[in-house]
Amino acid sequence: MLTVAVPEGETTPDIFVLDMRKVPWDGSAGVTLTAEWDGQGMAATQSHAMLFEDFPAVRIAWPGQLPHIQEATAGLTQCCFTAVIAGVAEVALDTAREQVARRRDGLRAYERLEWARAELEGWLIKQAYEGMLRAMEEGRDSRLRSVQAKTAIAELAESVLQRICRVIGGGTFSRSSPFGYWFEDVRALGFLRPPLGLAYDQLFTV
Numbered sequence: 001m002l003t004v005a006v007p008e009g010e011t012t013p014d015i016f017v018l019d020m021r022k023v024p025w026d027g028s029a030g031v032t033l034t035a036e037w038d039g040q041g042m043a044a045t046q047s048h049a050m051l052f053e054d055f056p057a058v059r060i061a062w063p064g065q066l067p068h069i070q071e072a073t074a075g076l077t078q079c080c081f082t083a084v085i086a087g088v089a090e091v092a093l094d095t096a097r098e099q100v101a102r103r104r105d106g107l108r109a110y111e112r113l114e115w116a117r118a119e120l121e122g123w124l125i126k127q128a129y130e131g132m133l134r135a136m137e138e139g140r141d142s143r144l145r146s147v148q149a150k151t152a153i154a155e156l157a158e159s160v161l162q163r164i165c166r167v168i169g170g171g172t173f174s175r176s177s178p179f180g181y182w183f184e185d186v187r188a189l190g191f192l193r194p195p196l197g198l199a200y201d202q203l204f205t206v
Helices: 066-102 109-138 142-168 179-191 196-205
Strands: 002-005 014-017 031-035 049-052
Touching (some): 066 109, 109 142, 142 179
Antiparallel strands (some): 002 014
């Protein structure tokens, strides 16, 4: 496990490695699972809490280089997180498409409009992610493009799932339906690496 922390007596954060292999989570080895994932939200990205007490953490072998590492790897990290959400949105659209096809003739005008917009936004997600990958491969404005794409996809994916839920109906939020879980999954991207507030700060300053 990798984490960023400010060591005691210092003022700047650094990267630390925690070896979690075969470590029990019951507190006996300094690691306690304080809030396990309970099925509510972020199934694909997890949502739990851990408490560490007297557990060894090894500083990265290149101390003091966190800003440079973040600068060099930010695009890759954003690509990885965004790929998960783009994949969830794609699967959600494929699954919804089967249901919409069965009742296509009975859709109301509003439902048809929402579905057309969901399809359009799904297409835009693919284009944004492809552009994100191209920027990383070419190395041109990769930091800016990765933030732009990640932010755009975060908002588009949430919109896509919301539209799907409107078209499919209230049953999408039952425990037997995957759409409610997927909706929480894609919303998570707006809160992660960087959260939307920081993302827009970066878009303004980069």
